[in-house]
Amino acid sequence: MSKAEIGLIGLGTMGAALALNIADNGFDIAVWNRTTAVTHDFHASAGDLAPRITPTDTLEELVQSIAKPRAIILMVPAGQPVDDQIAALRPLLDDDDLIIDAGNANFHDTNRRAREAGDLPFLGIGVSGGEEGARFGPSIMGGGKREYWDRVAHILTAISAKHGDTPCATWMGEEGAGHFVKAVHNGIEYADMQMIAEVYGIMRDGMGMDNAAIADTFAKWDKGVLQSYLIEISGKVAAATDPKTGAPMLDVIVDAAGQKGTGRWTVIEAQHLAAPIPAIEAAVVARNLSSQREARAAGETLFGTAPHHMPHDTLTLDALEQAMITGKILCYAQGFGMIAKASQEFGWSLPLPDIAKVWRAGCIIRSAMLDDMAAALGEDAARNLMFAPKFAELLKSNHAALRQVVAQSALHGIAAPALGSGLSYFDTMRTARGTANMIQGQRDFFGAHGFARTDGGEGHHGPWGS
Ligand code: NDP
Numbered sequence: 001m002s003k004a005e006i007g008l009i010g011l012g013t014m015g016a017a018l019a020l021n022i023a024d025n026g027f028d029i030a031v032w033n034r035t036t037a038v039t040h041d042f043h044a045s046a047g048d049l050a051p052r053i054t055p056t057d058t059l060e061e062l063v064q065s066i067a068k069p070r071a072i073i074l075m076v077p078a079g080q081p082v083d084d085q086i087a088a089l090r091p092l093l094d095d096d097d098l099i100i101d102a103g104n105a106n107f108h109d110t111n112r113r114a115r116e117a118g119d120l121p122f123l124g125i126g127v128s129g130g131e132e133g134a135r136f137g138p139s140i141m142g143g144g145k146r147e148y149w150d151r152v153a154h155i156l157t158a159i160s161a162k163h164g165d166t167p168c169a170t171w172m173g174e175e176g177a178g179h180f181v182k183a184v185h186n187g188i189e190y191a192d193m194q195m196i197a198e199v200y201g202i203m204r205d206g207m208g209m210d211n212a213a214i215a216d217t218f219a220k221w222d223k224g225v226l227q228s229y230l231i232e233i234s235g236k237v238a239a240a241t242d243p244k245t246g247a248p249m250l251d252v253i254v255d256a257a258g259q260k261g262t263g264r265w266t267v268i269e270a271q272h273l274a275a276p277i278p279a280i281e282a283a284v285v286a287r288n289l290s291s292q293r294e295a296r297a298a299g300e301t302l303f304g305t306a307p308h309h310m311p312h313d314t315l316t317l318d319a320l321e322q323a324m325i326t327g328k329i330l331c332y333a334q335g336f337g338m339i340a341k342a343s344q345e346f347g348w349s350l351p352l353p354d355i356a357k358v359w360r361a362g363c364i365i366r367s368a369m370l371d372d373m374a375a376a377l378g379e380d381a382a383r384n385l386m387f388a389p390k391f392a393e394l395l396k397s398n399h400a401a402l403r404q405v406v407a408q409s410a411l412h413g414i415a416a417p418a419l420g421s422g423l424s425y426f427d428t429m430r431t432a433r434g435t436a437n438m439i440q441g442q443r444d445f446f447g448a449h450g451f452a453r454t455d456g457g458e459g460h461h462g463p464w465g466s
Contacts, residue, residue: 015075107176126182143178161362187266228367306413322401
């Protein structure tokens, strides 16, 4: 029997879908899973694709089933399982065999693993799109030595999502560059989801709209500037009915958001880089607060329910859409700004326009706006996206609506932290003379830190002691 072109370890949700996708694209694949029964069940249910899949019971058998030089994808939980799996696999491999970690690794771990691998081939790739994406076309962000990427690029581009004819699989740079870009993708995803949840809350609690009307609104927005996967699925979530009770599905879902930590990693890294991503930070904080259900209920008892309901015509749905457009641009501007900062800091030369392109299909944050973002970043990757002419125009015509929405939410006690922080970011970035002169004065007063003067020179001190 001929040998497989690639191997895969970890037939969970993502690994099984990815293995089927690889087989579906005409590549023979050998698979192994820690629990052997899973391997055989997977093969038995692979249907027409089963002949392209070699199930194996041991790591040795897996390795022997793959053509040299081998390439093996790991799709196991991030962290120690990846290190354990590499340690178990390496002694069985030749020196030119390639290990590819395709899970959601922290990019610092990928940096370390790439260094530990030394001359042994290793790649860390970010895969986005969930189970559906993995099965029918994910967005793939590669990191590691370019020559290793080139060895498997034909498989990864074949299985990736396509935007028109363009594959959404790109090499981002050395070591953990792919996993870093995936982390920022997830950060943007957190902020976009949070902003959508906030406008949902305004429609539900402020404007008194029912789920059907909310679903219709998202469906309408999905045909305009906001066209995106997240807006589309939000409409579908709002429209769904609970099969158990017949109630709207949203009404029976507990309001505590889960998270696997990638948003938090992005925020921690942004702080290390001093890269401002306030909308993403607000979204992570909002998820953390959402889990404090008992405390929130106690707060409502203690302080009373906020007024919430907005008198008729306080806000229009058009204003909400415009606020969402503004918030979304600002959140992407922050994410790309962080990528640009990391690129400088880590000496990675991250390809910002290509990153926008790779996110246009297959991944969770795919959206119509990314086409224009790719073009704007292609003109000038170092420029804040909010200053690119296309987005500056959109911000000019829509930021007043964001101001209205944030102000009315505040007046009616509806929390809108991501939209609010987006607005503060916008106002900060359009104010030439800010207020940090006061901070510099304070720092000099208590710590003699010195300040720069508007009429020139550094290291001046105030007359505080006299
Ligand atoms: P699952 O929990 O569905 O599957 C995990 C797989 O890893 C199983 O095959 C499991 O084997 C195996 N496994 C677990 N622990 C070990 C271990 N210590 N050693 C060897 N194998 C182990 O996870 P997912 O498929 O959802 O996720 C896999 C990776 O993909 C993660 O890094 C995740 O963050 C990432 N990812 C997930 C996405 C998603 O939407 N689910 C999206 C993008 C990335 P066994 O059958 O024996 O338990």
